[in-house]
Amino acid sequence: MGEAPASLIDNLQGGYTNVFDLKSKGSQTATVIGSKTYVIGWGNDGVETFGVRVFDKCTNEWVIPTVLGTKPKPFKGHLAVLLNQDRILVVKENSTFDDCIWFLEVDTEYIRQQKKKLETQVVAWSRGVIGDAEKPIVISGPSGVGKGTLINKLMKDFPTMFGFSVSHTTRAPREGEKNHVHYHFTERSVMEQEIKDGKFLEFASVHGNLYGTSTEAVDAVADAGKRCILDIDVQGARCMRDSHLEAIFIFVCPPSFEELEKRLRARGTEMEEQIQKRLRNAKTELEKGREPGLFDHMLVNDDFNSCYENLKKLLGLDEAVNGASCHSSSEMGYLPLVCSASESDGKILIVSETLELEKASQNRIVLDLSSIKGGAPARTRGLNMYFA
Ligand SMILES: Nc1ncnc2c1ncn2[C@@H]1O[C@H](COP(=O)(O)OP(=O)(O)OP(=O)(O)O)[C@@H](O)[C@H]1O
Ligand SMILES: Nc1nc2c(ncn2[C@@H]2O[C@H](COP(=O)(O)O)[C@@H](O)[C@H]2O)c(=O)[nH]1
Numbered sequence: 228m229g230e231a232p233a234s235l236i237d238n239l240q241g242g243y244t245n246v247f248d249l250k251s252k253g254s255q256t257a258t259v260i261g262s263k264t265y266v267i268g269w270g271n272d273g274v275e276t277f278g279v280r281v282f283d284k285c286t287n288e289w290v291i292p293t294v295l296g297t298k299p300k301p302f303k304g305h306l307a308v309l310l311n312q313d314r315i316l317v318v319k320e321n322s323t324f325d326d327c328i329w330f331l332e333v334d335t336e337y338i339r340q341q342k343k344k345l346e347t348q349v350v351a352w353s354r355g356v357i358g359d360a361e362k363p364i365v366i367s368g369p370s371g372v373g374k375g376t377l378i379n380k381l382m383k384d385f386p387t388m389f390g391f392s393v394s395h396t397t398r399a400p401r402e403g404e405k406n407h408v409h410y411h412f413t414e415r416s417v418m419e420q421e422i423k424d425g426k427f428l429e430f431a432s433v434h435g436n437l438y439g440t441s442t443e444a445v446d447a448v449a450d451a452g453k454r455c456i457l458d459i460d461v462q463g464a465r466c467m468r469d470s471h472l473e474a475i476f477i478f479v480c481p482p483s484f485e486e487l488e489k490r491l492r493a494r495g496t497e498m499e500e501q502i503q504k505r506l507r508n509a510k511t512e513l514e515k516g517r518e519p520g521l522f523d524h525m526l527v528n529d530d531f532n533s534c535y536e537n538l539k540k541l542l543g544l545d546e547a548v549n550g551a552s553c554h555s556s557s558e559m560g561y562l563p564l565v566c567s568a569s570e571s572d573g574k575i576l577i578v579s580e581t582l583e584l585e586k587a588s589q590n591r592i593v594l595d596l597s598s599i600k601g602g603a604p605a606r607t608r609g610l611n612m613y614f615a
Pocket of ligand 1: 370371372373376377490491494529531534
C-alpha cells in the first residue's frame with residue numbers, strides 16, 4: 228500500500244510500549260501488539276481515508292486487513308487503549324456516551340476463527356453497550372407454525388421495544404412482501420460473495436433457497452435502540468448458539484403435524500411441491516428442536532392468544548410494561564475532548580476536558596469492563612459507565 232509517513236515509521240520503530248495505558252490520541256493512534264502495530268484513524272495516502280492499517284515489523288510491510296463487524300462512523304479524535312493483548316478499546320471524542328466506546332478486536336477467538344476461514348489478516352469492530360438489555364431473541368420452528376404471526380404481533384404491541392432482523396434470501400418475494408422490509412431479496416451469486424466476505428453472522432440453505440442474517444441487519448436494530456428479534460431456521464439457530472452472539476433461543480412447536488399442514492396450506496403462499504418440501508423439512512426441524520442445549524424455551528402454538536401470552540411472559544414483558552426502565556448511557560450526555568485514560572482495579576478512568584465550569588464535575592468518567600460479554604461481530608455488552 229505504499230510508503231508509510233516517515234514520522235509514523237519513526238514512532239513505530241521508536242517503540243510504543245505494550246503497557247495497559249494511554250497510547251496516543253488524536254486523529255491517528257498506533258497500538259503495538261507483538262510485532263504488529265495497529266494504526267487506527269485517518270491515513271493520508273493522497274486521499275484522506277479512515278480505517279485500520281497494520282504495520283508488521285517482521286516483514287516491514289503495511290497490510291490493510293479485512294475489517295468485519297459494523298464499523299463506527301469515521302471520527303476525528305480518539306484515544307486507544309490495549310486490553311488483554313487481544314482488543315483495542317477506542318474512546319471517541321465529541322460523541323454521545325452511547326456511541327463513544329468501541330472495541331477493535333485483533334486477536335480474540337472470533338478473529339482467530341475468521342483468519343483461518345478467510346485466510347487473511349482480520350480485525351473486527353464491536354460497539355460497546357451499557358448493560359445487558361439488548362440480548363437478541365432468536366425464534367425458530369417449522370414453516371407454518373406461526374413464528375411470523377407471533378413476531379408481528381409483538382412488534383405491533385411494542386413498537387419502540389423490538390426491531391426485526393431483516394434477513395437476506397434468494398427466494399422470490401411473495402405477494403405483498405417488500406424488499407428490505409420482509410427480506411433483502413438477493414441474487415444467489417451476490418449473496419454467496421457476501422458470505423465469502425464475512426458479512427453474515429449465519430446462513431443456511433432452507434427449503435432449497437439461501438437465507439442468512441447479516442451483521443448489519445442485527446446492528447441496524449440495536450442502532451435504532453431496539454431489541455433484535457430473529458426468525459431463523461434450526462440450522463441458523465445452532466450456528467448462532469455456537470457463535471459469540473448471546474441470545475435467547477425459543478423454539479415454536481405446532482400442536483400436531485396435521486395442524487401444521489393445515490396452516491401451511493391455508494396460508495396459500497406456496498405451491499404443492501414447496502408445501503411437500505416444507506412438511507418434509509418440518510419433521511427434521513421438530514426432531515432437531517428437541518436437541519438438548521440448543522433452545523432455552525419451547526412454546527406450543529395451539530391457541531394463538533395463549534401462546535402469545537406465554538411468549539410475553541418468558542420475555543419478562545409484564546415488568547417492562549409496568550415501568551421498569553433500562554438505564555441508558557445517552558441519558559448521561561456527551562463526551563467532549565478526552566485527554567487521558569488510566570486503569571485501576573479493572574476499571575478505566577477517562578478524563579475529559581471541559582471548558583464549561585459548571586460541568587467540571589462531569590469530566591471524570593469510570594468505564595467498568597469487569598462484566599463484559601459478547602463481542603465481535605456483534606456488540607460488546609455489559610459495560611458500566613458512571614461519573615467518578
Ligand atoms: N395459533 C394459530 N392457530 C391457527 N392459525 C395460526 C396460528 N398461528 C399462526 N397461524 C396461521 O398459520 C399460518 C402460518 O403462520 P406464519 O406465516 O406466521 O408461520 P411461520 O412459522 O412464520 O412460517 P414460515 O417459517 O414459513 O415463514 C398463517 O396463516 C397464520 O395466520
Ligand atoms: N438460517 C436462516 N433461516 C432463515 C432466515 N430467515 C428466514 N429463515 C427461515 O427460513 C424459513 C422459511 O422462511 P419463508 O419466509 O421462506 O417462509 C423459516 O423457517 C425461517 O425461519 C435467516 O436469515 N437464516
